[in-house]
Amino acid sequence: MFFHIVLERNMQLHPRHFGRDLREKLVSKLMKDVEGTCSGRHGFVVAITGIENVGKGLIRDGTGFVTFPVKYQCVVFRPFKGEILEAVVTMVNKMGFFAEAGPVQIFVSNHLIPDDMEFQSGDMPNYTTSDGSVKIQKESEVRLKIIGTRVDATEIFCIGTIKDDFLGVISDPGAAS
Amino acid sequence: MIQWPGPLGLGPDGKRSSQHAMDSLAFSNTDGLFLRTLSMSGEEEENAAELKIGDDFLKAKCLMNCEVSLILEHKYEQLQQMADDPMNQVSQVFEKSLQYVKRFSRYKNPDSVRQAREILSRYQLAEFELCVLGNLCPETVEEAIAMVPSIKSRGRALEDEAIEKMLNDLSLIKKFE
Structure with a gap:
């Protein structure tokens, strides 16, 4: 069965992307990272349909990378026993x-x-x-x-x-x- | 060394799952699903026929194949405008899902998709049940119960006449499409 659910992921972004289109960079990286993946818990991530919210970024010690918690809506396919x-x-x-x-x-x-x-x-x-x-x-x-x-x-x-x-x-x- | 109060130690998965477990406990305490939820958060048997699909998915929005088809085709068109060869851009999961929902969509135009959901939502069905019925479009009451046994076993058992009316209304949309 297909579901529309909200998932969360911590995205790491290189400092070179900081600027006006930081958010777009974040979203396109998110799509590249999660679309097409599969986990036992949520099934196959078919397509991201929207971003709910991007949280505050945190600078990682030593690297300068920043981690953003991103909440996104997506279509997943998850088969169930008995379905x-x-x-x-x-x-x-x-x-x-x-x-x-x-x-x-x-x-x-x-x-x-x-x-x-x-x-x-x-x-x-x-x-x-x-x-x-x-x-x-x-x-x-x-x-x-x-x-x-x-x-x-x-x-x-x-x-x-x-x-x-x-x-x-x-x-x-x-x-x- | 400076310790950042950042998300360093927080494995994204570890955090998320415990959070979910807490949510479902808080919810289910009120409606008597407590024991079931407890065991679902562990590795308990799932069974879609009894609507045991885990709390995340039971509360999530389900999508019928025809709805998924609308969403994915829209997304595919968007990609087409940006790149010449969108099939190169999308994951295999996306491609296979799109082919699948196109092949198994009962309703093709957006209006009838909306109508189908509207009709099914009059009958106090769970999201999952609604979508199984919308996807398989059973023709008889007997068939409907075989496809979704939980509609007869969940306390609020639907009358046969009600099921019959529902199936009739559904087949009408198809006829007038």
């Missing part, structure tokens, strides 16, 4: 398939794909029901439920399932073309 969302299938193999929902990767193991869907290898590997009516392949859109998340320093990785009511393929690219 249901839509995703695009990016890779299919006999272990299951990978899907992407925005910046996050979700793996759905073949144990969590309905039992009536069989893996079919070939140049377009896919999972298909025995009557061929439902097919999951690359670029399919699926609705899935996140059942686990793994967080490391720079990435969040999810495990999902489509073995539940109202989950599964929303559209398959083969049918549309």
Whole structure:
């Protein structure tokens, strides 16, 4: 899910930037530093939308750098266990398939794909029901439920399932073309 | 050596997290969520189906995919005016999120996005529930409850008729878009 939240960060600025456009320098550095990063607590920082407040700067001993506490609003994407969302299938193999929902990767193991869907290898590997009516392949859109998340320093990785009511393929690219 | 009273020893993260924990305790004491909050600040199980998403996020503003799409496209246009090749300027997280929300936006024009939020906000939903419904647009009451189990289990259980009316109103916006 996407959220709009306020975060705070201490920004260090070199004295050469002190002047009329100090604030702009601070903001552009902030964008460069935090947009695209990921933390386990707040998820992926997608975009900064505004600056709430820049606090008083403090000169650091010995270097002349000044630290400013900056409060900013941003759009973040944070997946939760138990959340249901839509995703695009990016890779299919006999272990299951990978899907992407925005910046996050979700793996759905073949144990969590309905039992009536069989893996079919070939140049377009896919999972298909025995009557061929439902097919999951690359670029399919699926609705899935996140059942686990793994967080490391720079990435969040999810495990999902489509073995539940109202989950599964929303559209398959083969049918549309 | 002179000791500056500056933010030297204050790891930005260390300070922030303890501050947050204090905030959530103060809030939740009044509405009986005390125990849950206590355990959330530790590494307790999160479960979006029961609306256990941590206090920071429960109180934060959630965004539907269509809203995120408006925000990100606006930002992208701004970048376009400043540089010739904005895709080089933005992070991969931004790019992937933009693609994702464009693909999975239920409502395309800003007016219907506003209407959708207006309709959903009549039903005393939590922000998170509101956005899941707005993103997935379930067609039946049964489907809506499967997508957002917490709407039936949080004391203020919504009547089936109310849910039905809500889904109807939502599908009307789509029809007249």
